[in-house]
Amino acid sequence: MTPTVTTILYAALIIGAIGMIAAVILYFVSKAFKVIEDPRIDEVAEHLPGANCGGCGFAGCRALAEAIVKANTLDGYKCPAGGDMKAIAAVMGLEAAETEPMVAVVRCNGSCENAPAKVKYDSALSCQFATSIYAGESACPFGCLGCGDCVKACKFDAIHIDDTTGLPVVDEEKCVGCGACAKTCPRKVIEIRLKGKLGRRVFVSCVNKEKGAAARKNCSAACIGCGKCAKACPFEAITVENNLAYIDFTKCKSCRKCAGECPIGAIHAVNFPPKKEAPAAPAEKPAAAAEAPSNPASEQ
Amino acid sequence: MKTFKIGGIHPEENKLAKANPVELFPIPKQVTVFLTQHLGAPSVPQVQKGDKVKVGQLIGKAEAFICANVHSPVSGTVAKIEPVADFLGYKKDAVVIDVEGDEWAEGIDTSTELKKDITLNKQEIIDRMKACGIVGLGGACFPTHVKYMVPPDKKVDYLLINAAECEPYITVDYRMMLERADEVMVGIEAMLIASGAPVALIGVEANKPDAIAHLTKVAANYKNIQVVELKTKYPQGAEKQLIKALTNRNVPNGKLPIEVGCIVNNIATAFAIYEAVQKNKPIIETFTTVSGKAVENLKNYRVRIGTCINDILNAVGIPEDTGKIISGGPMMGKAISNLTAFTVKGMSSLLLMTEKESKRGEVYECLRCGKCVHACPMGLEPYMLHAFSELQRYEDCEKYGIMNCIECGSCSFGCPSNRPILDMIRVGKNKTGAMIRARK
Numbered sequence: 001m002t003p004t005v006t007t008i009l010y011a012a013l014i015i016g017a018i019g020m021i022a023a024v025i026l027y028f029v030s031k032a033f034k035v036i037e038d039p040r041i042d043e044v045a046e047h048l049p050g051a052n053c054g055g056c057g058f059a060g061c062r063a064l065a066e067a068i069v070k071a072n073t074l075d076g077y078k079c080p081a082g083g084d085m086k087a088i089a090a091v092m093g094l095e096a097a098e099t100e101p102m103v104a105v106v107r108c109n110g111s112c113e114n115a116p117a118k119v120k121y122d123s124a125l126s127c128q129f130a131t132s133i134y135a136g137e138s139a140c141p142f143g144c145l146g147c148g149d150c151v152k153a154c155k156f157d158a159i160h161i162d163d164t165t166g167l168p169v170v171d172e173e174k175c176v177g178c179g180a181c182a183k184t185c186p187r188k189v190i191e192i193r194l195k196g197k198l199g200r201r202v203f204v205s206c207v208n209k210e211k212g213a214a215a216r217k218n219c220s221a222a223c224i225g226c227g228k229c230a231k232a233c234p235f236e237a238i239t240v241e242n243n244l245a246y247i248d249f250t251k252c253k254s255c256r257k258c259a260g261e262c263p264i265g266a267i268h269a270v271n272f273p274p275k276k277e278a279p280a281a282p283a284e285k286p287a288a289a290a291e292a293p294s295n296p297a298s299e300q
Numbered sequence: 301m302k303t304f305k306i307g308g309i310h311p312e313e314n315k316l317a318k319a320n321p322v323e324l325f326p327i328p329k330q331v332t333v334f335l336t337q338h339l340g341a342p343s344v345p346q347v348q349k350g351d352k353v354k355v356g357q358l359i360g361k362a363e364a365f366i367c368a369n370v371h372s373p374v375s376g377t378v379a380k381i382e383p384v385a386d387f388l389g390y391k392k393d394a395v396v397i398d399v400e401g402d403e404w405a406e407g408i409d410t411s412t413e414l415k416k417d418i419t420l421n422k423q424e425i426i427d428r429m430k431a432c433g434i435v436g437l438g439g440a441c442f443p444t445h446v447k448y449m450v451p452p453d454k455k456v457d458y459l460l461i462n463a464a465e466c467e468p469y470i471t472v473d474y475r476m477m478l479e480r481a482d483e484v485m486v487g488i489e490a491m492l493i494a495s496g497a498p499v500a501l502i503g504v505e506a507n508k509p510d511a512i513a514h515l516t517k518v519a520a521n522y523k524n525i526q527v528v529e530l531k532t533k534y535p536q537g538a539e540k541q542l543i544k545a546l547t548n549r550n551v552p553n554g555k556l557p558i559e560v561g562c563i564v565n566n567i568a569t570a571f572a573i574y575e576a577v578q579k580n581k582p583i584i585e586t587f588t589t590v591s592g593k594a595v596e597n598l599k600n601y602r603v604r605i606g607t608c609i610n611d612i613l614n615a616v617g618i619p620e621d622t623g624k625i626i627s628g629g630p631m632m633g634k635a636i637s638n639l640t641a642f643t644v645k646g647m648s649s650l651l652l653m654t655e656k657e658s659k660r661g662e663v664y665e666c667l668r669c670g671k672c673v674h675a676c677p678m679g680l681e682p683y684m685l686h687a688f689s690e691l692q693r694y695e696d697c698e699k700y701g702i703m704n705c706i707e708c709g710s711c712s713f714g715c716p717s718n719r720p721i722l723d724m725i726r727v728g729k730n731k732t733g734a735m736i737r738a739r740k
Contacts, residue, residue, distance in 0.1 A: 124723035134637040135389025
């Protein structure tokens with residue numbers, strides 16, 4: 001054999017021998033240090049979305065799966081981001097509680113038109129920073145700053161800044177209601193509310209707690225806290241506190257009486273079909289609206 | 301020549317208004333006095349709507365530990381007490397007073413003659429500082445009497461007077477050195493008694509040679525006061541940097557200057573203390589430079605607190621080429637977003653920056669050039685802190701010493717990529733601080 005061939009042969013043999021030895025060591029080590037993990041963790045994790053949004057309060061989807069398996073209960077553990085809780089319940093041999101889908105709602109209507117800019121912001125594109133140096137381009141100290149911290153926080157690409165209004169818009173199809181945007185918003189403009197039947201919901205699109213005149217000075221769409229909506233509400237779902245109306249979504253029956261009463265138009269009713277009657281007959285409208293959500297529900 | 305060792309930058313000095321003596325700004329028809337003019341808790345209102353007040357009368361009382369008294373800057377009638385938007389646009393409680401005449405409260409000496417002999421003792425001086433609402437006029441507005449409550453196990457070796465005036469444009473401290481040197485010296489004497497320090501060092505940057513010459517001449521009459529010339533470098537006026545420059549002592553991270561036996565006060569504070577101790581006069585005025593490259597009518601004003609900012613600017617004339625108006629220096633000041641706000645204690649300048657100056661350039665990616673690291677006077681790595689803040693990695697922020705940042709802006713100043721380094725560090729510092737406090 002030529003020296004070259006010998007060299008190759010030796011090299012192959014040595015590498016092969018090292019491989020064999022390592023394999024034997026690995027075999028015993030893996031036996032000795034075997035980590036026994038509940039196979040259910042993987043099964044549960046499979047039914048979670050895997051986006052690690054943190055909306056459940058845990059570091060990620062696998063952390064939630066581990067917590068569920070460890071606790072062996074679903075009480076207090078819930079994936080708000082569309083994880084299949086029923087399937088998880090089946091894995092665990094437990095019952096899943098029925099929950100209604102939630103969605104992020106932007107409660108500010110201070111668009112460029114409603115709340116014209118008085119100053120121009122030219123600094124780090126961060127709401128966290130902007131709120132520390134000024135009240136906002138419109139001078140409303142409560143409203144959306146429009147720097148998009150919520151957009152950065154969203155793991156589902158479900159919230160974007162609208163170029164014309166300068167306000168964030170939630171994509172209802174993609175939003176899972178995990179609350180990452182609401183948590184990051186320094187002004188607490190975003191709220192996680194019940195999605196409502198067919199996505200129909202009513203909310204006050206303002207968080208300004210200033211007195212009416214002061215609030216209106218900066219924004220024509222600001223709630224003035226007049227309380228008309230609270231009087232109109234047959235379900236006592238509306239409270240007015242600190243010059244600001246708030247609709248409790250657990251009590252609201254989406255009748256839209258409040259929206260008709262609001263002199264500012266600060267109460268938004270979304271995803272309702274366009275009103276059929278002429279505005280001359282306001283008394284009948286809320287009744288028709290109240291029926292509307294119940295009909296499709298009975299069809300399902 | 302002495303200076304601090306790490307970092308620092310040399311911004312354009314632009315001391316445009318240096319030749320203009322301080323003028324009294326006319327008393328406005330109405331003043332709005334914020335009850336929070338200082339770092340710490342708001343003061344508690346002592347007057348009601350309809351009350352008659354005199355100049356120097358207490359209208360906001362300090363009840364918390366870190367808090368300062370607020371006095372009426374004018375005589376007249378209290379029109380209302382309500383939240384008013386400050387220069388950032390946020391509402392704070394304020395007392396609105398309609399001005400009638402200029403009648404001073406009893407016990408205040410309004411004469412202008414120099415009163416040299418100090419009759420008060422240590423505790424009386426500190427009490428007087430508290431009563432007269434003295435706050436640090438270098439910018440932070442920290443209640444001064446708190447600084448002088450030295451823990452019993454600590455000894456003050458040096459009283460350091462910050463006359464560096466390292467911020468560009470501002471010239472009120474410079475004018476004070478030239479015009480009020482005698483008063484300042486008596487103020488420093490009072491501070492020496494209050495602190496128990498054997499010696500006071502006044503640090504002045506070398507770009508003010510006439511001020512140094514004048515101060516040195518006046519200080520010759522006072523045996524415990526020395527004037528020290530410092531090499532011109534920003535941020536020389538920052539507390540820790542000034543201590544390093546004047547005494548070569550390093551304040552440990554997270555500690556106060558008293559840890560190394562120093563108390564630092566601004567020269568404007570020394571003048572306020574002179575007036576408080578010798579004339580029983582509280583802080584009712586602020587010295588304010590109104591300057592800017594496009595401003596024709598450069599001014600150094602002595603303005604009553606509570607004067608509308610807009611009135612001052614209109615008196616000077618807002619040039620057409622104005623992109624941004626800043627309260628404080630161009631390095632550490634804040635942009636004013638509400639011009640109908642009112643002057644407060646320690647508002648040392650109103651700067652009208654031109655459109656070109658105020659515009660931030662397009663932001664590019666970090667080049668890792670290290671200019672910010674080189675410039676940082678605290679020896680931090682600003683580009684890393686910026687990145688961690690952006691990624692919300694506040695544990696890492698803490699590890700990289702974000703809490704030591706003095707927010708001087710040297711990092712952002714030289715960044716060739718125009719990155720808003722300090723802006724993000726401020727966010728990170730805020731969040732990291734909250735995280736550390738939550739841990740306790």
